[in-house]
Amino acid sequence: MFSITVRDHVMVAHSFRGEVFGPAQQLHGATFLVDATFRRRELDADNIVVDIGLATQELGAVLSDLNYRNLDDHPAFSGINTSTEFLAKVIADRLADRVHAGAFGEGARGLAALAVTLHESHVAWAGYERSL
Template structure:
């Protein structure tokens, strides 16, 4: 399986509900390094997994919709604990929609899957992987 990963970052504010979250129940900021890994069994006709420039652009646009936002105030996340794991799925699903819409070029049609990793710190991260 071939892979190509692009990376960006996002800064958000949010809070959590539930005793399991301890002090994170209060409003706090989080900065995540976000990696999107695109996978395919065989390289395309140009010998690439996906256009790296388009993948970088689309990841940046997806994150731009979240960047510098208080997620507690966003209608799409009302009543949701926007955990690192949950946000990894949000980003992966939005990128998948863009793949299917052709935003990553015609060569992206052969992609098998995508994985998104949000790194909270050097010692903690979460990922979500989905088929395309």
Template sequence: MFSVTVRDHLMVAHSFRGEVFGPAQRLHGATFLVDATFRRPELDADNIVVDIGRATQELGAVVAALNYRNLDDEPDFAGVNTSTEYLAKVIADRLAARLAEGALGEGARGITGISVTLHESHVAWASYDLVLRGS
């Protein structure tokens, strides 16, 4: 399996519901380093997984839609605890939608998986692995 990873960063504000979150139940800021990994079993005709420039651009666009937002005020997240794990899935799903629309180029149609990791710090991170069918 081949893979290419591109990176960006994300800054949001949000709060959580539930005792498990302790003081994070109050509004607070979070800054994440975002890694998106694209996987495929075979390279395309140009011997690449995905055009790194396009992958970087599309990750940037997905992140920009969330960046500097209070997620508590976003309709897409109404009533949702926007945990690190959950946000990793949101970003992976949005990248998959862009892939399906052709935004990553025709050669990228062979991508069979997207993994997104959100690093909360140098000692803690969460990931979501999305398996794609029929890309």
């Protein structure tokens, strides 16, 4: 399987409900380093997985809806604990929607999977992988 990864970051504020979250139940900020990895079994006609420039642009577009936002106030997340794992899935699903809509170009129709990893720090991260 071939892959390419593009990277960006997003800054959010949020809080959690539930004792398991301890002090994170209070409003706090998080800066996530975001990796989006695109996978395919065979390279396309141009011998690439996907256009890196388009992948970078589309990741940025997906993150722009979240960046500098209090996720507690975001209509899509009303009443939801926006854990790192949950946000990785949201970002992956939104990227998949953009792939299916053609935003990554015709060559991207051969993508098999994508994975999104959110790094909370240099020692902790979470991710989500899905097929396309």
